[in-house]
Amino acid sequence: MTFPVVGMVGGGQLARMTHEAGIPLGIRFRLLSDTPQDSAAQVVSDVVVGDYRDLDTLRTFARGCDVITFDHEHVPTAHLRALEAEGIPVRPGPDALEHAQDKGVMRARLDAIGVPCPRHRIVADPADVVAFAAEGSGFPVVLKTVRGGYDGKGVWVVDGADEAAEPFRAGVPVLAEEKVDFARELAANVVRSPHGQAVAYPVVESVQVNGVCDTVIAPAPGLDPDLAAAAQELALKVAAELGVVGHLAVELFETRDGRILVNELAMRPHNSGHWTMDGAVTSQFANHVRAVLDLPLGDPRPRPPWTVMANVLGGDYPDMYTAYLHCMARDPQLKIHMYGKDVKPGRKVGHVNTYGDDLADVRERAAHAAGYLRGTIQE
CATH class of the missing domain: 3.30.470.20 (ATP-grasp fold, B domain)
Structure with missing residues (x-):
C-alpha cells in the first residue's frame, strides 16, 4: 500500500477521534500510547506502548511513520528537534509547538507580532506578584505555571501575597496576568x-x-x-x-x-x-x-x-x-x-x-x- 502512516504521540481521546477521521481516507495510524488501555489504544491496531519523554522510544516509534503529530503538547522540544534533524517530518514542528508548551514564550512572541493579550509578566516570588498587581488594577491576579497546566490545572486566581506561594512550589517559572473582566x-x-x-x-x-x-x-x-x-x-x-x-x-x-x-x-x-x-x-x-x-x-x-x-x-x-x-x-x-x-x-x-x-x-x-x-x- 502507498497510503501514508501517521504517527500520533499520545493515546487520549483527541488521538482516538483523529484516527476515526483518517479511516475514510485510508490513512494508517501508528500510536505511541502510555498504556494499552488509553482511549485511542483501544481502537488503533498499531500501538507502541512507551514513554514519549524518552528519545530512543520516540526514534523507534517514528521509524515506521511518514509524519509525526500529537494529541498533547508535552513532548520535549529537544526530542522533536532531534527527530527533525534525522529527516522525520514533525507537524506542528518544535519551533511552533514551543509556543503552546511554554506560556512565557507564547506571551513574548504574541507581544512581538502585535497580538492583543492581557497585561502580563514573569514573576519571581509572591512579593513580585504584589508588585505586578500594584502596577495595574490590583488584585485579583491570575498566576500560571508556564509549563504543564491544562483544564484549570496550573492556574490560580489569587487575592493577595498570602495566596501566591502555591504556584512557585512547582519549581517552574510563573506567569502573572491581569484578571480580565x-x-x-x-x-x-x-x-x-x-x-x-x-x-x-x-x-x-x-x-x-x-x-x-x-x-x-x-x-x-x-x-x-x-x-x-x-x-x-x-x-x-x-x-x-x-x-x-x-x-x-x-x-x-x-x-x-x-x-x-x-x-x-x-x-x-x-x-x-x-x-x-x-x-x-x-x-x-x-x-x-x-x-x-x-x-x-x-x-x-x-x-x-x-x-x-x-x-x-x-x-x-x-x-x-x-x-x-x-x-x-x-x-x-x-x-x-x-x-x-x-x-x-x-x-x-x-x-x-x-x-x-x-x-x-x-x-x-x-x-x-x-x-x-x-x-x-x-x-
Missing part, C-alpha cells in the same frame, strides 16, 4: 498546511465551569460580525507567524468594551472544535489529518445554523450505556461520542453534539443529554 470566552479554530493553505471555522462561544470546558456554541451567538472576522484573522495571523502546521485553537476573551484578547493557544485538535464532527462540512480532525499530510484542506463551513457541544463528565453514575435508550429515544438527532474511559468524577469521558434551527432548543437538548448520561438528570 470579560463578557464571555470565545475560541477561533483554524487549520494550516505546510504550503500555507489555511481555513478558519466559525468563532464559537466556550462556556467554562470550574476551569473546565462545559459547553461550546457554534457560532457564538450575538457576536458582532466584524469582531468575528477580526478573531478569525487574528487566529490565521498567529498560525502563519508561528509556522503552525495542523489545527490551532486560539482561546479568546471578549471584553465588555468589545475587544478580543488572546488567553491560550493549543496546537492540536481542541475541545472547542468537537462540534465540527457533526456540525461542519469538514471536521477539525479530518482537516488536521489533511494538514499534516499536506493534502488540500476541506470546507470548514457549518452545516446547520446552530450546533452545540456539551462535555460528558464522569459522576456517581458509572454505567452510562444504560442511559442511551432514554437519550436516543428522546432525541433521534443526538450524536454521542464516548472515549472508552473509566468513569471518574469530573473526568471528561465523552461529549454530545446537537444541532438545528432553534438555538434554545439545541442548547436544551445538549444539556439534557450530557446531564442524563452523567446521572444528574433523571427524566
Whole structure:
C-alpha cells in the first residue's frame, strides 16, 4: 500500500477521534500510547506502548511513520528537534509547538507580532506578584505555571501575597496576568498546511465551569460580525507567524468594551472544535489529518445554523450505556461520542453534539443529554 502512516504521540481521546477521521481516507495510524488501555489504544491496531519523554522510544516509534503529530503538547522540544534533524517530518514542528508548551514564550512572541493579550509578566516570588498587581488594577491576579497546566490545572486566581506561594512550589517559572473582566470566552479554530493553505471555522462561544470546558456554541451567538472576522484573522495571523502546521485553537476573551484578547493557544485538535464532527462540512480532525499530510484542506463551513457541544463528565453514575435508550429515544438527532474511559468524577469521558434551527432548543437538548448520561438528570 502507498497510503501514508501517521504517527500520533499520545493515546487520549483527541488521538482516538483523529484516527476515526483518517479511516475514510485510508490513512494508517501508528500510536505511541502510555498504556494499552488509553482511549485511542483501544481502537488503533498499531500501538507502541512507551514513554514519549524518552528519545530512543520516540526514534523507534517514528521509524515506521511518514509524519509525526500529537494529541498533547508535552513532548520535549529537544526530542522533536532531534527527530527533525534525522529527516522525520514533525507537524506542528518544535519551533511552533514551543509556543503552546511554554506560556512565557507564547506571551513574548504574541507581544512581538502585535497580538492583543492581557497585561502580563514573569514573576519571581509572591512579593513580585504584589508588585505586578500594584502596577495595574490590583488584585485579583491570575498566576500560571508556564509549563504543564491544562483544564484549570496550573492556574490560580489569587487575592493577595498570602495566596501566591502555591504556584512557585512547582519549581517552574510563573506567569502573572491581569484578571480580565470579560463578557464571555470565545475560541477561533483554524487549520494550516505546510504550503500555507489555511481555513478558519466559525468563532464559537466556550462556556467554562470550574476551569473546565462545559459547553461550546457554534457560532457564538450575538457576536458582532466584524469582531468575528477580526478573531478569525487574528487566529490565521498567529498560525502563519508561528509556522503552525495542523489545527490551532486560539482561546479568546471578549471584553465588555468589545475587544478580543488572546488567553491560550493549543496546537492540536481542541475541545472547542468537537462540534465540527457533526456540525461542519469538514471536521477539525479530518482537516488536521489533511494538514499534516499536506493534502488540500476541506470546507470548514457549518452545516446547520446552530450546533452545540456539551462535555460528558464522569459522576456517581458509572454505567452510562444504560442511559442511551432514554437519550436516543428522546432525541433521534443526538450524536454521542464516548472515549472508552473509566468513569471518574469530573473526568471528561465523552461529549454530545446537537444541532438545528432553534438555538434554545439545541442548547436544551445538549444539556439534557450530557446531564442524563452523567446521572444528574433523571427524566
